[in-house]
Structure formats: C-alpha cells, structure tokens
Amino acid sequence: MAEKIKQALIDIVGENNYTDSLIDMVSYSYDASEYSQRPSCAVWVETVEHVSDILKLANREHVPVVPRGAGTGLTGTATPLNEAIVLDMSRMNEIIKISIEDRLVIVQPGVVYADLEKALAQYGFFFPPDPASGTVCTLGGNVSTNAGGVKGAKYGTTRDYVLGLQVVIPDGRIMRTGSRTMKSVSGYDLTKLFVGSEGTLGVVTEITLKINPKTTAATTSMATFDNLEDAGRAVSQIMYSGIIPSVLEILGHDTIMAINRNTDLDLPEVDAILLAETDGYTTAETDFQMEKIIEVFKKNNAGKIKRAESEEEASDLWAARKSAYAVLSRIKTHVVLEDVTVPMTKIADLLKGIKAISEKHNIIIATYGHAGDGNLHPQFVYDGYDPKQVKSKEAASAELFQLTIDLGGTLTGEHGIGLQKAPFMTLEHDPAAMDVMRGIKRLLDPNNILNPGKMALDE
Amino acid sequence: MNKMEAKYDFERKYREQVLQCSRCGFCQAVCPVFGSTLRPALNARGKMLLLKEVMDGKIQLDDELIESLFQCTTCASCFENCPSGVNVPDIIKQVRKDMVSIGTCHPAFKGMNEVLKRHTNIYAEDDAEDFGREKNRKAEIVYFVGCVGLYREEESTEATLDLLDRLNVDYTLIDEVCCSGVLEDVGFEINEELARKNIELVFATGAKTLITGCPYCSRTFNNKPQYAELREKGVNVLHISQFLKDFDMGVKTDKKVTYHDPCDLGRHCGIYEEPREIIRKIAPNFVEMAHHHADSLCCGAGGGVRGAYAKNSLAMARRRLQEAEEIDAEVVLTECNSCIHNLSNAKLRRQKFEVYNITRFINELMENK
Amino acid sequence: MQIQNYNMPDELYYEENHFWIRDDGDFLVMGMDDFAQVMAGEIVYVQLPDEGKRLNTGKKFAKIESGKWLGKAFAPVNGELVGVNEELEENPGLINDDCYGKGWMYKIKPDDKGELDNLIKGQEAVEKWLLADIEKYAEE
Numbered sequence: 024m025a026e027k028i029k030q031a032l033i034d035i036v037g038e039n040n041y042t043d044s045l046i047d048m049v050s051y052s053y054d055a056s057e058y059s060q061r062p063s064c065a066v067w068v069e070t071v072e073h074v075s076d077i078l079k080l081a082n083r084e085h086v087p088v089v090p091r092g093a094g095t096g097l098t099g100t101a102t103p104l105n106e107a108i109v110l111d112m113s114r115m116n117e118i119i120k121i122s123i124e125d126r127l128v129i130v131q132p133g134v135v136y137a138d139l140e141k142a143l144a145q146y147g148f149f150f151p152p153d154p155a156s157g158t159v160c161t162l163g164g165n166v167s168t169n170a171g172g173v174k175g176a177k178y179g180t181t182r183d184y185v186l187g188l189q190v191v192i193p194d195g196r197i198m199r200t201g202s203r204t205m206k207s208v209s210g211y212d213l214t215k216l217f218v219g220s221e222g223t224l225g226v227v228t229e230i231t232l233k234i235n236p237k238t239t240a241a242t243t244s245m246a247t248f249d250n251l252e253d254a255g256r257a258v259s260q261i262m263y264s265g266i267i268p269s270v271l272e273i274l275g276h277d278t279i280m281a282i283n284r285n286t287d288l289d290l291p292e293v294d295a296i297l298l299a300e301t302d303g304y305t306t307a308e309t310d311f312q313m314e315k316i317i318e319v320f321k322k323n324n325a326g327k328i329k330r331a332e333s334e335e336e337a338s339d340l341w342a343a344r345k346s347a348y349a350v351l352s353r354i355k356t357h358v359v360l361e362d363v364t365v366p367m368t369k370i371a372d373l374l375k376g377i378k379a380i381s382e383k384h385n386i387i388i389a390t391y392g393h394a395g396d397g398n399l400h401p402q403f404v405y406d407g408y409d410p411k412q413v414k415s416k417e418a419a420s421a422e423l424f425q426l427t428i429d430l431g432g433t434l435t436g437e438h439g440i441g442l443q444k445a446p447f448m449t450l451e452h453d454p455a456a457m458d459v460m461r462g463i464k465r466l467l468d469p470n471n472i473l474n475p476g477k478m479a480l481d482e
Numbered sequence: 483m484n485k486m487e488a489k490y491d492f493e494r495k496y497r498e499q500v501l502q503c504s505r506c507g508f509c510q511a512v513c514p515v516f517g518s519t520l521r522p523a524l525n526a527r528g529k530m531l532l533l534k535e536v537m538d539g540k541i542q543l544d545d546e547l548i549e550s551l552f553q554c555t556t557c558a559s560c561f562e563n564c565p566s567g568v569n570v571p572d573i574i575k576q577v578r579k580d581m582v583s584i585g586t587c588h589p590a591f592k593g594m595n596e597v598l599k600r601h602t603n604i605y606a607e608d609d610a611e612d613f614g615r616e617k618n619r620k621a622e623i624v625y626f627v628g629c630v631g632l633y634r635e636e637e638s639t640e641a642t643l644d645l646l647d648r649l650n651v652d653y654t655l656i657d658e659v660c661c662s663g664v665l666e667d668v669g670f671e672i673n674e675e676l677a678r679k680n681i682e683l684v685f686a687t688g689a690k691t692l693i694t695g696c697p698y699c700s701r702t703f704n705n706k707p708q709y710a711e712l713r714e715k716g717v718n719v720l721h722i723s724q725f726l727k728d729f730d731m732g733v734k735t736d737k738k739v740t741y742h743d744p745c746d747l748g749r750h751c752g753i754y755e756e757p758r759e760i761i762r763k764i765a766p767n768f769v770e771m772a773h774h775h776a777d778s779l780c781c782g783a784g785g786g787v788r789g790a791y792a793k794n795s796l797a798m799a800r801r802r803l804q805e806a807e808e809i810d811a812e813v814v815l816t817e818c819n820s821c822i823h824n825l826s827n828a829k830l831r832r833q834k835f836e837v838y839n840i841t842r843f844i845n846e847l848m849e850n851k
Numbered sequence: 852m853q854i855q856n857y858n859m860p861d862e863l864y865y866e867e868n869h870f871w872i873r874d875d876g877d878f879l880v881m882g883m884d885d886f887a888q889v890m891a892g893e894i895v896y897v898q899l900p901d902e903g904k905r906l907n908t909g910k911k912f913a914k915i916e917s918g919k920w921l922g923k924a925f926a927p928v929n930g931e932l933v934g935v936n937e938e939l940e941e942n943p944g945l946i947n948d949d950c951y952g953k954g955w956m957y958k959i960k961p962d963d964k965g966e967l968d969n970l971i972k973g974q975e976a977v978e979k980w981l982l983a984d985i986e987k988y989a990e991e
C-alpha cells in the first residue's frame with residue numbers, strides 16, 4: 024500500500040483499525056468461494072463517516088475498495104481484486120433499535136444473523152429469510168446478495184423485508200433510501216436496487232428491516248420417491264393443494280448417500296426425498312395443512328411417507344438437510360455449489376437435465392435445495408488438482424447454466440453472481456439489460472472503485 | 483500442486499484435513515479468539531488459510547505467522563462445529579512443533595520451555611505453598627495440585643484440601659513438579675525429567691489413585707506416553723469432580739448457581755455430568771448459561787494464550803462472564819484453577835456474582851454451617 | 852530525579868516493594884514506580900479491592916500481574932482503602948504508560964500520616980535504595 028494512502032487511511036480510522044500484516048492479508052484474500060486475491064490492506068470501520076471518508080479517498084486516488092461482512096459468500100463477491108482496500112464492516116455490529124409496534128428493526132451491517140434472531144426471539148418475532156450460514160453471516164452480506172434460506176418458499180427473501188437503507192455511494196455521499204414505514208412508493212425504489220447489488224453500487228451502513236411474528240407450531244414430514252421426476256412433479260403440484268409449506272426441500276440420490284455415509288440417520292436410499300414443513304399457531308392447523316401436502320405426495324407415487332412424531336425427530340430430519348453441503352465436501356478435494364433457480368413447473372426437467380450432464384461429463388453433481396421456490400443447489404464434487412476433472416467441471420457448469428436459461432430460469436436464486444457466474448451474465452440478460460446495468464454502475468461509480476470486476480459490469 | 487514434497491510434519495500428517503477446510507467460515511460462530519477480536523486472521527478458518535498457502539508454497543512458515551498460529555486456546559469449539567470435520571487444534575499443535583523445529587516460536591512459549599528446564603513449575607517460582615500439610619506420606623490417594631493451583635490460586639487450593647480433610651479422605655500431597663503437558667501444545671515436548679520425578683514421587687507414596695483439580699494435568703497423566711508407567715502400574719487418575727460426585731456433602735445453598743465447563747474437562751475429556759451432579763445436590767437453583775456442555779465458551783486461558791496474549795485472553799473471559807450476567811447468576815462454579823484464574827481476573831467490579839471452584843464453594847458452605 | 856534510566860520523582864515517598872506514595876493532604880495516593888513497571892513488563896491485571904478494606908502496614912492487600920510476574924501490593928501505612936483507579940480494570944497498561952499519573956492505583960485514608968516517615972524519601976535515600984535493587988535484579 025502506498026505510504027501516503029496508508030497514512031490517509033490511518034488518519035481516518037486510527038492506527039488500531041488499519042492492517043497490512045501478512046496474516047490479515049491472507050485472511051482477507053478469501054471468502055467461502057474458490058476465488059482469492061491479495062488485497063493491499065484492510066480497515067475496520069466503525070462509523071458511516073469512516074466509510075464516507077474512505078470512499079472519497081478511494082476516488083481521489085483511484086484505489087478500489089471492497090466491503091466485507093463475515094466473508095461467507097459463495098461466489099467471490101468479497102474477493103478483493105486489483106489490490107483493493109478491504110472494508111471490514113464487522114465492527115459496525117449494533118442492533119440500533121427494535122420496534123415491535125412499528126414492526127421493524129434497525130441494524131448496522133455487521134450484526135450477525137444469529138444475534139438478530141436471538142434479540143428478536145425475546146419478543147416472539149423473527150426475520151424470516153434464514154440463510155444456512157446464519158450463525159456467522161452478517162445482515163450487510165444478506166442485503167448484498169438478497170439472501171434467501173429454507174423458508175423462502177413461503178416467506179420470501181431479504182429484499183421482501185428491507186424497508187430502507189443508509190448507503191454511502193461511491194463518491195462518498197451518504198444517502199437514505201426507502202423509509203421506516205410499511206410501504207412507500209415515493210420516488211424510484213432505490214432500496215430494491217441496492218439489495219442484491221453485491222457491494223458494487225454503494226456501501227450499506229444501516230438497514231431497516233420488516234420483521235414477522237414467530238409461528239409457534241409446525242409439522243414436519245418426509246416422503247421418498249423412487250423416481251426423481253415424480254418428486255419434481257410433486258413439488259410443482261403442491262401449488263394445487265392450496266397450501267404453501269413453510270419449507271419444502273429436496274435431497275437427491277448422491278446427497279442421500281453422502282449423508283448416510285457421514286451420519287447415522289440411515290435415510291432410505293432412493294432417487295429423491297422431499298422434506299416439508301407447515302407452520303402456524305396450533306398443531307391442528309399445521310397438521311391440516313400437512314395432510315393436503317401429503318395427498319400430493321401420494322398422488323405422485325411417493326414410496327414411504329413419514330410424519331415426524333416429535334420435535335426431536337423433526338430436528339434430526341432438518342439436521343440431515345443442513346449437513347448436505349459439508350458431507351458432500353468430504354468426498355473429494357473441491358466443491359462448487361450452484362444455486363440455479365427455475366419456475367416450479369420445470370423442477371423435474373432441471374433435475375433430469377442435471378443427471379444427464381453429470382453422466383455426460385463424468386462428474387459428481389449432487390442435488391438438493393429449496394424445491395419450494397424452484398431454487399436447486401447442484402453441488403459439483405471433484406478433484407481440483409486433476410486438470411481433466413477441472414475441465415469437466417467447467418464444461419458441465421456451462422451446460423448447467425444453459426439448461427437453466429433454456430428452462431426459463433435464472434443463474435442464481437440467492438448466492439449472487441460475484442465472480443463465479445459473471446461469464447454467464449449475457450446468457451441470461453439481453454444487451455439492453457446489460458447496458459442499463461453498466462450505465463447505472465457508471466452513474467454511481469464513474470471511477471469504478473467500488474468492488475470492481477464483479478457481475479460482468481466491467482466489460 | 484500436490485506433487486510437491488511435503489516440507490513439514492503437519493503436512494505429512496494433516497494435509498487432507500487442511501484441504502478439507504471448505505472455507506465456509508462457520509467456525510467464526512464459536513471461535514473465542516475471533517469472537518472477542520473480530521479479526522478473521524485469528525479465526526480457525528484464518529489459520530487453515532495460512533496453512534494452505536504454506537502447503538502451496540505461497541508463503542513461508544515463519545515469524546510473521548506467529549500471531550495467528552500461536553494464538554489459539556486449543557478449545558476445540560471449531561472442531562466441534564466444523565461441518566467438514568477439520569481437527570484444527572491437533573493441526574495447530576503439530577504446526578507449532580514444526581515452527582519450533584525451524585526456530586520460530588512465540589517468545590513466551592520458548593521462555594516456558596526454558597523455565598521448565600531449570601525450575602519445577604511454569605512460573606519459575608521457588609517457594610511452593612505447603613498448605614500446612616505433610617508431603618510424600620504413604621497414603622491411598624495422591625492429590626496433585628498443578629502449577630496454577632500452587633502459585634496463582636493458593637486460596638482455592640487450600641479450600642479444596644480443607645474439603646478433602648472434612649471428608650476424611652486419605653490423601654497426601656507430594657513435592658510435585660509441573661506435569662509439563664502444556665509443552666506439547668505449544669511446540670515442545672513433555673519434560674521427561676519432570677515426568678520421571680512425578681512418577682517416582684507417586685509410586686513412593688504407594689497410592690493407587692491420583693486425584694487432581696487440574697483437568698489439564700489429569701489429561702496429561704491419562705493420555706501422554708511419558709506417564710504410561712503410572713497407568714501400567716495400576717494408578718488410577720481422576721479429576722476431583724469424578725472422585726467427589728458420590729459424596730454426600732450435607733450442605734445446601736439457595737443461591738442461583740451456574741457451571742462453566744472447562745474445555746479440558748468438557749470437550750476434551752467428555753466429563754460434563756459429574757460436576758453437575760455434585761452441584762445439583764448442593765444447589766437446587768442451578769441454571770445453565772447460554773453456552774454449556776460441548777458448546778461451552780472457552781475462558782480464554784488455554785493453549786498458552788493467557789501467558790502470550792493476556793489482553794485477548796481476558797477479553798475472552800469477559801465474554802464468558804457476560805453469559806453469567808445474562809442469566810443473573812449469583813455464583814459461577816467450575817473446577818479448573820486456570821479457568822478460575824482467568825475468570826476472576828476478568829470479572830468486572832460491577833459484576834456482583836462470585837467465581838469459585840466447586841470444591842472451594844462447598845468448603846465455604848461447610849464452614850458457615 | 853533520573854537514576855540510570857528510571858524516573859523517580861523527588862516529591863514522592865517510596866515503599867520498598869517499589870510503590871510510590873503521594874501525600875494529597877487527607878488522603879494518600881499509591882502506584883507502582885518506574886523501576887517496577889519496567890521490570891514487570893506489560894501489566895495485564897490489577898486487583899481492585901472494594902472500598903472500605905482495612906489496610907495493615909506491610910501486609911499484602913492486592914495482586915498485580917504481568918505476563919510473567921505475579922506481584923503484590925503491600926500497605927505502606929495502616930489505614931483504609933477509600934478509592935481505586937477504575938480505569939485500570941480494562942486498561943491495566945496505563946501503569947506502564949504513565950505510572951505516576953494516569954496509572955495511579957489506590958487511594959488510602961491513613962490512620963496516622965506520621966507513618967510516612969518510615970518510607971523512603973529524598974534523593975539520597977531513594978538513589979541508594981534503587982541502585983541496590985538494580986544490582987540485585989541484575990544478578991538474578
């Protein structure tokens with residue numbers, strides 16, 4: 024880091040909040056994706072003024088800045104390119120205000136999801152989008168990628184709950200978007216623009232979130248399918264049941280085998296398993312809902328259908344689902360997790376197509392995911408040190424994205440584009456759309472200093 | 483990449499595991515060093531990233547890495563929660579040995595190794611308390627105090643011994659020396675001379691049981707090959723909570739009491755219930771903190787961190803005590819002098835709860851009866 | 852007064868275990884002297900007993916720790932502990948930064964200020980005492 028810029032940063036945040044030591048630089052090179060690059064330095068910011076002053080400095084000196092929360096993103100959104108300054112937001116971690124009567128909570132971006140959950144639970148409330156990394160991820164990161172979670176089918180994603188933001192835009196100006204009201208259509212919806220913008224349009228420094236009262240009862244059940252397509256059809260037909268389950272997850276064959284190898288859950292080794300949850304305020308209500316869903320399972324050739332008899336049984340089933348990523352990553356040296364999303368009617372086709380791609384390229388693509396909103400998680404498992412397998416993986420990925428687009432789907436339901444899917448943006452977005460996106464980026468960040476090189480915005 | 487010759491033992495032994503780290507970052511939820519500093523470089527993932535880069539030849543294993551690789555309490559919370567099953571503490575311990583062998587090490591630990599060559603304890607103190615009791619008698623049981631109990635928490639040790647006396651336990655103290663188990667965790671090896679001394683002293687008493695209040699010492703005696711002879715000759719090593727759990731203490735308190743699981747007793751030895759059994763008998767108003775049993779928060783003292791990174795160590799202890807505050811505990815109990823030392827140092831003046839070893843607490847109840 | 856590299860202000864009284872005492876009229880203020888804080892290294896913990904604690908001359912009333920050393924604070928006079936420097940609870944390093952100022956430790960109400968005469972004071976006495984201790988510690 025050039026000495027004068029280092030000094031300028033220290034002048035803004037103080038010596039104790041600046042680092043360029045090797046151990047920090049290595050850590051900040053990585054998030055949870057397969058990408059890494061050394062930043063030039065990192066700063067811990069504590070106030071919105073810090074952020075504003077740093078972005079002004081970055082513009083003056085043409086030095087890139089990459090904001091970062093917990094670094095658990097899967098697509099390289101937080102990977103610092105071009106010797107960027109990493110802006111570690113995790114010390115801005117205050118829950119500023121909980122207002123049950125206004126049905127909202129105001130948080131700083133560094134608040135960890137689990138800490139927010141704990142604070143809201145005291146009031147019998149929760150923030151529904153529940154990413155799997157909830158014990159460690161930060162709300163700033165959730166906003167940056169429009170994080171989803173298993174409850175997405177019924178409760179939506181982060182974007183559905185962000186009422187307003189305080190953002191520092193790349194020229195250093197501090198701006199508010201949205202409001203603290205339940206609804207507003209005043210001016211352009213800038214809030215929705217920033218949510219999911221992956222730190223390329225501004226640095227979020229305060230978030231106002233709508234919250235929901237917690238339900239108190241739930242019914243969980245599991246259904247096995249000897250035929251993947253039956254499972255897929257069951258998922259899309261659930262819409263006819265009149266019930267929207269709070270959770271609807273699918274586990275594919277490879278995933279089931281891996282879970283069984285690594286736990287003593289002893290799941291039936293079928294083509295697919297569906298896990299469903301219905302929620303409400305009385306068990307009578309949730310059981311009633313589950314009955315409707317079970318009917319759909321039966322109509323679609325479900326083999327075994329089992330309702331969880333106790334909370335413990337239910338939590339065992341969910342633990343199985345949650346362990347999928349980890350147990351699959353123990354098989355070979357490398358994993359890459361995708362999150363392609365298709366209309367619910369196309370789930371069966373997507374599953375079939377993935378199977379074909381996997382066989383064609385001779386690479387393990389285990390599937391599981393949020394069947395309830397069409398968001399599958401095909402997980403590529405391969406030996407990353409074998410150049411042949413790396414090539415297979417790349418070819419298979421490309422075919423997967425093409426298949427997804429052909430089915431009317433989208434490259435990513437909740438992880439974001441980052442670096443991982445940037446090469447495929449033009450598969451999904453037409454030239455006009457790409458032009459508009461790049462235009463917006465240029466408007467807000469003419470010097471391209473904020474998280475450059477992501478989302479194919481540079482080309 | 484994996485055609486490169488493994489340069490270090492940690493790579494020979496743990497390469498697969500280091501590669502298994504999928505960088506998910508879930509360890510950030512439980513690592514006490516990360517929790518109290520919010521510095522990713524000090525988190526378990528941060529350490530694995532450094533080691534991956536060492537293995538790939540991108541960086542060197544040298545002084546620059548000390549601040550991360552020697553700042554780990556080896557509490558194993560990360561391992562307990564790692565979806566990929568990476569045994570970070572075991573890897574770290576081996577890495578430290580590799581670093582020492584190439585001449586790079588935290589000065590506090592190098593110092594500790596040197597001290598134990600010339601002194602009987604890690605503090606280089608020469609005057610051990612004798613607690614007014616005869617040492618090296620013939621007895622059924624040897625009570626082994628441990629360095630922290632002898633030189634930093636004498637009041638607590640005195641109370642534990644008083645309790646044993648009240649219970650008419652036939653025990654003797656010995657002219658003990660440091661079990662030196664800690665050296666294995668900070669890059670060195672158990673001091674064979676010291677181990678030998680302890681073994682001889684124990685045999686000389688004729689005791690068939692060794693009890694200690696120090697979970698670390700009990701682990702060392704039970705697991706390390708240098709103490710195998712103890713086990714071979716039929717000496718049974720117990721932590722004092724295991725020994726006392728069936729005693730009827732005959733005292734009670736209605737104070738709101740909680741229990742802190744020491745990492746070395748809980749996660750490392752699986753001893754969670756024995757201390758609780760003792761407590762429940764004397765304190766019916768027993769409440770768990772938010773993190774307990776295998777999820778217990780590390781007090782921050784272990785793995786040499788209290789000696790080498792005292793400020794951060796105390797910050798970790800403070801974080802643990804906040805959980806006691808959150809449940810309005812009046813008394814925080816544990817049975818480990820190292821935890822007692824760190825927790826009581828970290829306790830703020832405005833925090834009105836008290837921190838005790840179970841044995842001392844019981845002794846006080848008996849005294850006040 | 853500077854003795855070798857150590858700063859030992861003239862107007863203070865010194866207790867032989869290397870604590871300074873300042874006469875503030877009704878109260879005495881006590882802290883660690885420069886020699887002690889250098890020898891100890893970074894102070895990580897200072898015990899701050901409750902106000903009202905009874906102090907007996909020569910008896911220890913608090914513990915102090917650095918990374919490598921456990922020290923004790925000894926009562927310089929008979930009296931009562933009436934105040935402590937609460938900043939030291941989370942910032943014990945103040946003793947190293949400014950041992951005579953921000954790093955002050957205890958405030959004492961003495962029974963009899965005459966006891967101050969038993970402490971070390973004055974350039975000649977302080978110099979003699981400090982040089983002897985410097986030599987003693989150099990040998991160890």
